[in-house]
Amino acid sequence: MLGEKVTVADKTAAPAPFEPKIVAFCCNWCSYAGADGAGTARKQYPANVKIIRVPCSCRVNPLFILRAFQRGADGVILCGCHPGDCHYMTGNYYTRRRLTLLMSMLNFMGVATERLRVEWVSASEGARFAEIMTSFVEQITALGANVKLRDLRCKK
Amino acid sequence: MQKIGVFVCWCGSNIATTVDVAQVVAAVKTIPNVAFAADYKYMCSEGGQELIHKAVQDYQLDRIVVCSCSPRMHEATFRNCAEQVGINPYLVEIANIREQCSWIIKDRAQATAKAIQLAKAAIAKVRFNTPLTPGESKVVKRALVIGGGIAGIQAALDIAEAGYKVDIVERQPAIGGRMAQLDKTFPTLDCSACILTPKMMDAANHPNIKLYTYSEVEAVSGFVGNFEVKIRQKARSVDAKRCTGCGICTEKCPSRKTSSEFELGLKTRGAIYIPFSQALPKVPVIDREHCLKFQTGKCGICSKVCPAECIDYTQQDEIITEHYGAIVAATGFDLLPLDKFGEYGYQDSPDVITSLEFERLTNATGPTEGHLVCPSTGKEPKSVIIVSCVGSRDTSGRGKTYCSKICCMYNAKQAMYIREKYPQIDVTVFYIDVRTPGKAFDEFYRRAVEEFNVHYIKGQVGKVLKDARGGLTVFASDLLSDKHLMLHADMVILATAVKPAAGARKLATMLTASMDNDDFFTEAHPKLRPVESPTAGIFLAGMCQGPKDIPETVSQAGAAAVKVVGLLAKDKLRTNPCVAHCQENICSGCLACEKVCPYGAITAETKTVINLAGVKEQRTVAVVNQTLCQGCGACTVACPAAAMDLKGFSNQEILAEVDALC
Numbered sequence: 040m041l042g043e044k045v046t047v048a049d050k051t052a053a054p055a056p057f058e059p060k061i062v063a064f065c066c067n068w069c070s071y072a073g074a075d076g077a078g079t080a081r082k083q084y085p086a087n088v089k090i091i092r093v094p095c096s097c098r099v100n101p102l103f104i105l106r107a108f109q110r111g112a113d114g115v116i117l118c119g120c121h122p123g124d125c126h127y128m129t130g131n132y133y134t135r136r137r138l139t140l141l142m143s144m145l146n147f148m149g150v151a152t153e154r155l156r157v158e159w160v161s162a163s164e165g166a167r168f169a170e171i172m173t174s175f176v177e178q179i180t181a182l183g184a185n186v187k188l189r190d191l192r193c194k195k
Numbered sequence: 196m197q198k199i200g201v202f203v204c205w206c207g208s209n210i211a212t213t214v215d216v217a218q219v220v221a222a223v224k225t226i227p228n229v230a231f232a233a234d235y236k237y238m239c240s241e242g243g244q245e246l247i248h249k250a251v252q253d254y255q256l257d258r259i260v261v262c263s264c265s266p267r268m269h270e271a272t273f274r275n276c277a278e279q280v281g282i283n284p285y286l287v288e289i290a291n292i293r294e295q296c297s298w299i300i301k302d303r304a305q306a307t308a309k310a311i312q313l314a315k316a317a318i319a320k321v322r323f324n325t326p327l328t329p330g331e332s333k334v335v336k337r338a339l340v341i342g343g344g345i346a347g348i349q350a351a352l353d354i355a356e357a358g359y360k361v362d363i364v365e366r367q368p369a370i371g372g373r374m375a376q377l378d379k380t381f382p383t384l385d386c387s388a389c390i391l392t393p394k395m396m397d398a399a400n401h402p403n404i405k406l407y408t409y410s411e412v413e414a415v416s417g418f419v420g421n422f423e424v425k426i427r428q429k430a431r432s433v434d435a436k437r438c439t440g441c442g443i444c445t446e447k448c449p450s451r452k453t454s455s456e457f458e459l460g461l462k463t464r465g466a467i468y469i470p471f472s473q474a475l476p477k478v479p480v481i482d483r484e485h486c487l488k489f490q491t492g493k494c495g496i497c498s499k500v501c502p503a504e505c506i507d508y509t510q511q512d513e514i515i516t517e518h519y520g521a522i523v524a525a526t527g528f529d530l531l532p533l534d535k536f537g538e539y540g541y542q543d544s545p546d547v548i549t550s551l552e553f554e555r556l557t558n559a560t561g562p563t564e565g566h567l568v569c570p571s572t573g574k575e576p577k578s579v580i581i582v583s584c585v586g587s588r589d590t591s592g593r594g595k596t597y598c599s600k601i602c603c604m605y606n607a608k609q610a611m612y613i614r615e616k617y618p619q620i621d622v623t624v625f626y627i628d629v630r631t632p633g634k635a636f637d638e639f640y641r642r643a644v645e646e647f648n649v650h651y652i653k654g655q656v657g658k659v660l661k662d663a664r665g666g667l668t669v670f671a672s673d674l675l676s677d678k679h680l681m682l683h684a685d686m687v688i689l690a691t692a693v694k695p696a697a698g699a700r701k702l703a704t705m706l707t708a709s710m711d712n713d714d715f716f717t718e719a720h721p722k723l724r725p726v727e728s729p730t731a732g733i734f735l736a737g738m739c740q741g742p743k744d745i746p747e748t749v750s751q752a753g754a755a756a757v758k759v760v761g762l763l764a765k766d767k768l769r770t771n772p773c774v775a776h777c778q779e780n781i782c783s784g785c786l787a788c789e790k791v792c793p794y795g796a797i798t799a800e801t802k803t804v805i806n807l808a809g810v811k812e813q814r815t816v817a818v819v820n821q822t823l824c825q826g827c828g829a830c831t832v833a834c835p836a837a838a839m840d841l842k843g844f845s846n847q848e849i850l851a852e853v854d855a856l857c
Binding site: 068069071083095110127133163 | 265266267268291293294295296298299300301302305306308309312313316703704707709710711712717729730773791793825826827828829831832833841844846849850852853854856857
């Protein structure tokens with residue numbers, strides 16, 4: 040399994056289960072509120088997901104995502120309002136285009152496209168937020184660690 | 196050196212049960228620049244805020260991180276708290292360890308570890324925060340109410356009474372909405388028109404209220420305090436100023452085959468019509484699709500008979516542009532279409548009707564002048580069956596999962612008025628539950644059962660069929676006696692689910708207001724801010740926010756009006772300082788930012804700047820209008836030089852969070 044590669048250095052210890060690092064960028068108006076909704080409804084989802092709040096999904100520079108991968112994130116998920124529902128009218132359309140472009144280059148850069156996901160989650164979709172996060176963590180766990188960049192990153 | 200204070204909230208037991216707050220405090224204390232860390236039972240309480248104040252003074256803190264509930268809940272509280280003790284409110288960051296830790300993770304070790312990481316990310320971000328000062332924007336002292344039903348009328352009246360100008364936009368030719376269609380209202384059984392018409396009159400005659408009927412909102416731009424709204428006033432083909440409302444044109448119109456919208460298709464109307472007798476404004480409108488003059492060029496009778504000479508076939512739609520400080524959405528409801536509910540036979544028999552159609556059938560101004568008759572025969576029914584929850588509380592996917600809330604009460608009301616006027620008619624109500632919370636509501640329902648002898652049967656109706664004798668056969672179950680029933684009825688009334696009015700989603704998109712999965716407008720907080728949309732300056736009244744009865748609608752409309760008045764009473768608003776700004780010395784003037792800005796907040800200006808080589812030069816740079824900018828950040832990503840950045844969510848700040856989390 041790919042996941043076991045992380046622990047090969049220490050052969051004496053039992054391999055710790057792979058816990059992926061996941062960064063979720065959530066827009067303030069829909070998805071972050073959706074995450075709050077998941078909390079309010081006590082919908083459980085894995086602790087691996089760490090949320091960064093941004094005003095709009097279009098605030099997320101693709102370079103932030105690459106930075107996260109470079110620093111060793113195993114998966115990045117970007118959540119915005121549903122198309123047509125953007126608080127700033129057109130923000131998520133920019134996101135959609137920019138991320139389509141990034142997606143097309145991700146493999147070339149050595150990151151499996153499956154490690155990046157874009158989802159539209161509205162403020163009322165707390166349960167869906169939890170489901171998406173759970174499925175994304177499962178997907179990344181199955182993919183294993185983001186070995187390529189993790190080996191290269193400038194951090195012990 | 197920066198001195199950061201970290202305050203970890205227990206939120207009573209909400210956080211402390213699953214997150215080891217002491218461990219979070221111990222962990223953050225080791226981080227450079229953290230000069231103070233403490234935990235407290237309720238950080239948002241007075242005691243908690245005093246703790247923050249005292250720590251700031253004792254340790255000369257200059258930045259604050261609060262690990263607590265969602266920033267959408269208490270960011271403002273802690274920013275105010277910081278401001279009181281002399282710290283710029285934008286030097287406060289919140290780590291959301293309730294909604295994102297304790298409430299979604301059961302494992303204490305995992306939740307604590309995540310809480311520590313979120314705290315670290317917030318600390319990493321706050322290091323780069325800069326003091327920000329909100330700007331000011333003007334407030335246009337005029338409100339817009341969208342929808343002229345009881346919710347809109349009440350909201351407009353309350354705003355107008357407080358001394359502010361208010362416009363009502365109603366897409367129908369007259370105001371009044373659904374309430375105008377009702378016969379009587381629960382729990383008092385007073386006539387709906389008798390209590391609504393005076394309010395309609397007040398609204399139509401109020402010096403501060405302007406009505407735009409037969410009009411729709413076409414476009415909305417701007418923001419709280421100054422929305423620019425385009426209203427399409429559809430052509431009535433009648434000069435409203437000259438028309439006296441005599442109605443001769445509507446009587447003489449030869450085209451009589453159009454079904455009346457107001458009468459829900461139970462009656463026809465002319466191509467030129469006034470929707471109902473108490474309509475306000477009492478000005479007819481020509482339905483061009485069915486008008487012989489418009490369709491064939493011949494006719495023109497209305498024009499010939501009009502004594503005021505106000506028929507104008509050349510009238511065009513008019514676009515009115517107006518500015519408003521606040522907007523109230525009061526767009527009301529429709530009934531769920533019954534095409535997916537074939538088992539009730541609504542499509543097969545005219546004697547199967549919706550509750551709203553029943554209201555018209557018993558209304559003295561309705562198609563039968565209030566005589567209850569079966570639409571198929573014109574004869575009085577001998578037995579009536581009422582079916583509750585048609586499309587409500589439906590998890591099959593055909594209907595709505597929510598309870599429509601008003602049906603149990605109007606079922607009792609309708610059963611009562613049948614039994615009161617026609618004691619010989621037998622009335623049976625099939626129900627899943629009878630839900631009658633509310634003042635004098637349960638007493639009302641009991642009166643239906645005990646005084647009016649309405650039969651209530653717990654169970655669902657499975658099928659309604661036309662039978663050979665001309666009536667209806669109803670197959671149902673009686674859950675309490677565990678029996679299958681086959682009953683005869685002459686009329687079946689379906690208590691049909693309510694849903695937000697058609698077009699509500701389109702409007703929400705224009706207002707950038709959010710909606711839930713059922714297309715009801717979302718409130719800013721379900722308990723504490725129930726009449727406000729999360730979008731500043733947009734307020735909610737009535738059914739568009741969720742199912743509710745008339746008393747609740749009126750209360751909500753009043754509450755929305757108070758919020759509007761509170762907003763309009765201010766001369767200036769503090770604007771969000773988290774806006775874009777351009778670092779002019781590295782801006783190349785390519786203006787990629789200008790093209791993506793949805794607010795037109797970015798313009799090109801020729802300026803003298805000192806370039807990176809330290810040389811003074813004159814060139815074009817992008818300049819952000821701080822009042823127009825709403826802070827989405829689209830421009831920051833478009834900028835190839837990273838000259839454009841967003842205050843409060845800067846590249847540095849977000850990258851610091853990324854680094855802290857990975």
